[in-house]
Amino acid sequence: xxxxxxxxxxxxxxxxxxxxxxxxxxxxxxxxxxxxxxxxxxxxxxxxxxxxxxxxxxxxxxxxxxxxxxxxxxxxxxxxxxxxxxxxxxxxxxxxxxxxxxxxxxxxxxxxxxxxxxxxxxxxxxxxxxxxxxxxxxxxxxxxxxxxxxxxxxxxxxxxxxxxxxxxxxxxxxxxxxxxxxxxxxxxxxxxxxxxxxxxxxxxxxxxxxxxxxxxxxxxxxxxxxxxxxxxxxxxxxxxxxxxxxxxxxxxxxxxxxxxxxxxxxxxxxxxxxxxxxxxxxxxxx
Amino acid sequence: xxxxxxxxxxxxxxxxxxxxxxxxxxxxxxxxxxxxxxxxxxxxxxxxxxxxxxxxxxxxxxxxxxxxxxxxxxxxxxxxxxxxxxxxxxxxxxxxxxxxxxxxxxxxxxxxxxxxxxxxxxxxxxxxxxxxxxxxxxxxxxxxxxxxxxxxxxxxxxxxxxxxxxxxxxxxxxxxxxxxxxxxxxxxxxxxxxxxxxxxxxxxxxxxxxxxxxxxxxxxxxxxxxxxxxxxxxxxxxxxxxxxxxxxxxxxxxxxxxxxxxxxxxxxxxxxxxxxxxxxxxxxxxxxxxxxxxxxxxxxxxxxxxxxxxxxxxxxxxxxxxxxxxxxxxxxxxxxxxxxxxxxxxxxxxxxxxxxxxxxxxxxxxxxxxxxxxxxxxxxxxxxxxxxxxxxxxxxxxxxxxxxx
Numbered sequence: 001x002x003x004x005x006x007x008x009x010x011x012x013x014x015x016x017x018x019x020x021x022x023x024x025x026x027x028x029x030x031x032x033x034x035x036x037x038x039x040x041x042x043x044x045x046x047x048x049x050x051x052x053x054x055x056x057x058x059x060x061x062x063x064x065x066x067x068x069x070x071x072x073x074x075x076x077x078x079x080x081x082x083x084x085x086x087x088x089x090x091x092x093x094x095x096x097x098x099x100x101x102x103x104x105x106x107x108x109x110x111x112x113x114x115x116x117x118x119x120x121x122x123x124x125x126x127x128x129x130x131x132x133x134x135x136x137x138x139x140x141x142x143x144x145x146x147x148x149x150x151x152x153x154x155x156x157x158x159x160x161x162x163x164x165x166x167x168x169x170x171x172x173x174x175x176x177x178x179x180x181x182x183x184x185x186x187x188x189x190x191x192x193x194x195x196x197x198x199x200x201x202x203x204x205x206x207x208x209x210x211x212x213x214x215x216x217x218x219x220x221x222x223x224x225x226x227x228x229x230x231x232x233x234x235x236x237x238x239x240x241x242x243x244x245x246x247x248x249x250x251x252x253x254x255x256x257x258x259x260x261x262x263x264x265x266x267x268x269x270x271x272x273x274x275x276x277x278x279x280x281x282x283x284x285x286x
Numbered sequence: 287x288x289x290x291x292x293x294x295x296x297x298x299x300x301x302x303x304x305x306x307x308x309x310x311x312x313x314x315x316x317x318x319x320x321x322x323x324x325x326x327x328x329x330x331x332x333x334x335x336x337x338x339x340x341x342x343x344x345x346x347x348x349x350x351x352x353x354x355x356x357x358x359x360x361x362x363x364x365x366x367x368x369x370x371x372x373x374x375x376x377x378x379x380x381x382x383x384x385x386x387x388x389x390x391x392x393x394x395x396x397x398x399x400x401x402x403x404x405x406x407x408x409x410x411x412x413x414x415x416x417x418x419x420x421x422x423x424x425x426x427x428x429x430x431x432x433x434x435x436x437x438x439x440x441x442x443x444x445x446x447x448x449x450x451x452x453x454x455x456x457x458x459x460x461x462x463x464x465x466x467x468x469x470x471x472x473x474x475x476x477x478x479x480x481x482x483x484x485x486x487x488x489x490x491x492x493x494x495x496x497x498x499x500x501x502x503x504x505x506x507x508x509x510x511x512x513x514x515x516x517x518x519x520x521x522x523x524x525x526x527x528x529x530x531x532x533x534x535x536x537x538x539x540x541x542x543x544x545x546x547x548x549x550x551x552x553x554x555x556x557x558x559x560x561x562x563x564x565x566x567x568x569x570x571x572x573x574x575x576x577x578x579x580x581x582x583x584x585x586x587x588x589x590x591x592x593x594x595x596x597x598x599x600x601x602x603x604x605x606x607x608x609x610x611x612x613x614x615x616x617x618x619x620x621x622x623x624x625x626x627x628x629x630x631x632x633x634x635x636x637x638x639x640x641x642x643x644x645x646x647x648x649x650x651x652x653x654x655x656x657x658x659x660x661x662x663x664x665x666x667x668x669x670x671x672x673x674x675x676x677x678x679x680x681x682x683x684x685x686x687x688x689x690x691x
Contacts, residue, residue, distance in 0.1 A: 003510065004506075004507060004510050007506045007507075007510060008503055008506060008507070011502050011503050011506050012503070014502075015500055015502065015503075116335060116336060117336070117551070117554060117555055118523065118526060118555040119555065120530060120555060120556050120557045120560060121557070122533075122557055122559055122560065123534065128534070128536050129535075129536030130534075130535045130536050130537060135510060136506050136509055136510050137506070137509050137535050137537055138506075139502065139531075139534040139535045139536065140534075140536075141534045142502060142534065210530075210534065211502075211530065211531055211534055212499060212527060212530065212531075213526065213527065213530050213555065213556075215523065215555075217523070218499075221497075221499050252500060252503065253500075253502075253503040253506075254503075256492065256503040256504060256507060257503075257507060260492040260493055260494060260503075260504065260507075261466045261492075261493040261494060261495050262495075263494075263495070263498075263503070264495045264497070264498065265495070
């Protein structure tokens with residue numbers, strides 16, 4: 001039993017890192033714009049499809065992953081510049097609707113380019129197979145996934161906490177008007193932040209491609225999980241999503257030992273419990 | 287009093303609408319005499335959006351064989367979208383009966399939708415030619431108005447596990463991962479029955495919710511019991527995801543077997559390397575060596591530039607069988623066609639086929655295939671080889687159909 005729990009913890013940790021990475025992007029965008037990015041799932045799906053497309057075109061996995069970050073990031077920048085930014089002065093609902101519409105458009109574009117049939121791509125040879133831990137097997141790719149997500153999060157953390165751009169982003173999130181008064185170009189900052197968030201979603205999509213494949217419904221599947229993670233972590237907290245993502249992964253994985261058929265429901269139960277007991281989320285301040 | 291008798295504008299309008307309505311319905315009744323509406327109530331939107339169109343394409347080929355006519359009547363295919371939802375399916379069937387006098391229909395091969403439609407068919411006395419993996423169609427909920435095209439889950443499990451037992455005699459310990467709805471539970475029940483018959487051991491089972499996208503935790507748990515075989519009792523997108531994730535474990539000592547798991551459409555979603563060597567049970571595979579199937583495959587390929595699948599074969603074969611029965615009965619009345627279908631022996635895409643007069647189960651083989659290695663595939667459609675087939679029927683003692691023999 002102990003070894004099984006240990007195995008599920010490892011598995012949950014690896015899955016949770018991906019949730020954390022996706023929700024982290026959502027958290028950055030939420031922080032900068034104060035709008036829940038309903039198109040986040042679509043950027044995630046776009047990342048998976050771009051990664052697939054790049055591999056089909058003959059690129060190896062590493063550059064394909066870069067493309068999975070870059071293309072959604074560019075698309076995100078365009079969506080922000082051409083749509084969200086122009087709606088800034090209007091009611092909050094307009095931005096929400098625009099992002100919702102963007103998600104539908106992106107989904108249809110994906111269908112037009114790649115069709116409705118799901119697609120698969122195999123991980124590179126060196127990532128195939130599993131580590132035999134004696135008490136269980138741990139797929140190498142799952143470990144790679146977790147490590148990549150952790151490294152990316154660390155890099156973004158460094159960017160936000162240790163660079164000039166990062167301090168400007170933090171300023172933009174905390175006190176937008178004050179940042180503007182200090183001569184920070186908040187407009188460009190928001191575009192950059194949106195691109196970063198969308199890029200992280202895309203990178204997650206690329207990372208999960210060998211595990212989950214690419215399918216037209218993957219965006220909405222992930223969007224609901226990402227929101228659950230965001231709410232549990234706390235809507236006002238930039239890093240709450242990280243801990244909450246890992247937590248959700250572990251809850252999902254460990255619960256499969258005891259009540260497997262409820263593992264999906266449980267993460268929503270966790271969200272409702274968080275809202276009722278601690279409405280600001282585990283790490284939220286507001 | 288006087289005011290009451292006065293005919294106002296509203297009354298005239300009402301009368302006009304009523305008159306128009308009755309003349310219209312008269313028109314549609316008149317048209318019924320030389321047109322036979324055959325319903326294809328299937329999915330055109332949602333996750334299995336492809337299915338509706340493919341069932342339709344299959345049915346169309348059955349029509350073309352007889353220039354779209356039966357007993358001098360023109361056959362009209364009514365395509366209706368049930369969105370893969372039981373409530374919508376029921377509504378579409380009811381509407382088509384009321385507005386188009388539909389008396390015969392093919393349903394959705396999702397058991398949940400098909401079983402909901404079964405009740406409408408029973409109530410409205412129209413004939414449903416169903417497909418799907420639930421045993422209830424010909425078991426507890428068997429109905430005089432419903433016929434089942436798909437093999438019985440017992441037949442499916444028996445064919446698949448028989449083959450596994452014969453070719454991998456050392457592999458006896460099975461772990462099952464099961465979809466938590468009617469279809470999965472049906473398969474699980476018969477896995478238990480057949481495993482006992484064959485002396486195989488069941489090491490454990492996990493139910494997963496429908497729409498699950500994360501299976502590594504189930505495999506982690508399953509592998510910790512050191513099974514020889516993991517039997518996937520799930521279907522559709524869930525099954526595709528599960529196979530993909532099992533692959534990431536790269537565990538070669540455990541065989542992943544799918545008795546009713548991937549249809550050709552889903553196999554195409556996976557890369558051939560992921561499927562290589564996998565043993566699958568199928569209701570239909572293009573290579574079935576019978577005259578009716580060969581001609582069907584040839585025409586389907588020509589018309590659609592693709593190989594037929596379960597959905598296409600269901601559309602074609604059940605439509606063809608219905609029309610055969612009408613011709614034999616010399617009638618398009620539901621009761622007469624039912625009487626003819628019961629016990630009918632005929633040549634179908636499966637070769638000589640029979641319909642059980644009591645349960646309405648089509649007595650036909652179930653196929654076991656082994657997926658080819660990528661370099662052994664002649665073209666993109668050549669994904670597997672039929673290695674066994676069996677039409678071993680459910681033991682009568684296990685059948686819950688209450689209809690008299």
